[in-house]
Amino acid sequence: AESAPDPLITELQDWASYTGVGVDEVPYGMPIEFESHVVRRNVEWLTASPISSINFTPIHALEGTITPQGCAFERHHSGAISLRKEDYRLMINGLVERPLVFSYADLERFPRETHVYFCECAANTGMEWAGAQLNGAQFTHGMIHNMEYTGIPLRALLREAGADMSSDKWVYVEGADASSNGRSIPMEKALDDVLVAFKANGEALRLEHGYPVRLVVPGWEGNMWVKWLRRIEVLDRAVESREETSKYTDVLEDGTARKWTWVMDAKSVITSPSPQMPIPHGPGPLVISGLAWSGHGRIARVDVSRDGGITWEAARLGRQGDSKALTRFYLDIDWDGAPMLLQARAMDETGYVQPTKEQLREVRGENSVYHNNCIQTWYVNAEGIAENVETS
Amino acid sequence: GDGTARIAELETLVAEAAAASRSAPIQAAAAPLPDGAFGLGREAHPEEIAAWDVDVLPDGRGLPPGAGDVETGEELFAESCASCHGDFAEGVGNWPVLAGGFDTLDREDPVKTVGSYWPYLSTAWDYIHRSMPFGEAGTLSADDTYAIVAYILYSNDLVDDDFELSDANFAQVEMHNSDGFIVDDRPETEYPAWRAEPCMQECKDEARITMRSVFLVGTPPEGGSESIPNPNRDVALPSFTADGPSFIPAAAPAEAPTAAAEAAAPAEVETADADAGDALVAAGEQVFRKCKACHQVGEGAVNRSGPHLNGLLGREMGSVDGFKYSDVFRAAQAEGRVWDEAALAEFLAKPRAYMPGTKMSFSGLRSEEDLAAISAYLASFGEGS
Incomplete structure (x- = not known):
């Protein structure tokens, strides 16, 4: 109990006496000024220019599972462009009976679907191949966001054009920006769950996420989610574009490289406590909170260890997560104030268990750059300060 | 860039596409809608396809x-x-x-x-x-x-x-690395092994912190980030056992040496503190798992893709009978160079830097503790003569 009465309670406060701001003061609201630190952040030295770069979602400071668009990470190859709906055109050509051009208004007349999916950059956690590098969940795991998308199944557009949908065909998708980022998607995936999306979290896509139309490729690496989607081409082979051969390929220890590593495997991270989220109170009740996801389907279980992987206990899922979407987990503990080595380990519905760094390196070496879904470790000291560490 | 040439190129492409469309009956206006189609959108002009495709x-x-x-x-x-x-x-x-x-x-x-x-x-x-x-x-x-x-x-x-x-x-034109790629093989090389029921209790004896964050990251109110080198990177943190964290440094004696370490550590190990030595040898045995695919050590050890490692410390480099060494090791033997702890540590930290051209594909041990441990472990298999 407080030793003296709290003046915030005993004294009349301004906000309880004067009036606040009226409606329409801010026609489209921003987060309150006290939350202005919860923003995307760039690590400048990682890339040559912010025009061709990436920033990080403040996952340490968010809760639940939906990422607000305004702080969802951005990745551009040639900068984010402003493209009006009126100027938007989507072409479908190649192995189709009728090459077609759609306007934005045309797209709005197709039956649409709404789903929640995570979008993770293949490079998320990539720095960690070389050991513990950047101190913060935002920087180790922030190349991810999770939104509710509304759009048209890609298969509807393929059907509209009379595409050859046999299983050995490919769908090449290309953006309208100067990078004309393009990726080849095998027909099986194109017919499965790929969406041509125009809304996220109930509103129009943001400029930085491909307004007015982007592709959503559930469970697959983020660079395939082509923004400002302008063309869909049906082909008899993969294009082997720059992004699919020279960039998003994973070099193994012997120098050979894996290509077409599309799926993002099961992964998790504790978002609080974490280096940017120290424990602000001493011993006693403590909420350990984190995120888990899998490109193969639903998260079935998340385990948490407080001793660096010697002992594990099953965490509580905030709610049963959607397939290929972020799932929130919690472990509610009575913290004794002793240091902890915190780890989380996700398991998805296929039975796949998130691997340790050691397991990953054993198979892949340390030069892969991409697809690092290792178990992450935070060392939390007796003061509640957390640090990114690597453990045996 | 030459804008005129680009225009000429586009015109050629348009002409080709237009010719192709004339000979393709499927482009006829009366083509029926595919099954399930809504009749939305319009047919693309050949000029449009030529411009974008x-x-x-x-x-x-x-x-x-x-x-x-x-x-x-x-x-x-x-x-x-x-x-x-x-x-x-x-x-x-x-x-x-x-x-x-x-x-x-x-x-x-x-x-x-x-x-x-x-x-x-x-x-x-x-x-x-x-x-x-x-x-x-x-x-x-x-x-x-x-x-x-x-x-x-x-x-x-x-x-x-x-x-x-x-x-x-x-x-x-032949590209240098045209054979350098394989299609994603995770479904064969990773998923079967990693779809096993995970361990929940006593999953290992100890969790040791082998590396602290290289950078601390400041998050200024104006946005962006400021990475600074972590000043405490080299300060040791506690190891964890099933009993919780301990502030004993990582390489210090374990409570009880494992049975494996006792079996593996013969009397040759001379150290002021036999317990500490045993613990280090035991740690070295763990580190040696990284080497086992290519090297054998101990009773009955033979050459595999790497030479056997019995009596390594004190023996001449490149001197194991019957092993086909790379040039760099043959040269080292010719110079009479000998494996000692310092040479071994330097080699294992960055094999290709210390022995350029070595066939050993191992990328190196990062931590001082691992290097000390592997050295103690290999020393436990005798001195070379």
């Missing part, structure tokens, strides 16, 4: 007619590309290096250039034509693109300085 496939499909030589390419490169990629395609700042890096793919930090890494020439042509120069994408004519690609091949020593690249000889 410019991707080039590995087999050369999609390449427009044209040609360009190394010399022209060098001039264009200096003008339009060198500010980011360097005069010799060596890269400026963090911008991509386009040349060199051969034989680095199996080393630490591989240099992935058009020459060392890209498996298809079509990828370079397609990307440069569509997306480069940065900030002026789509302005290069077909001939300019052939010339710049020819210069990049030349800067990688893949063609001579009098080479001219064209749609006619495009397919004959």
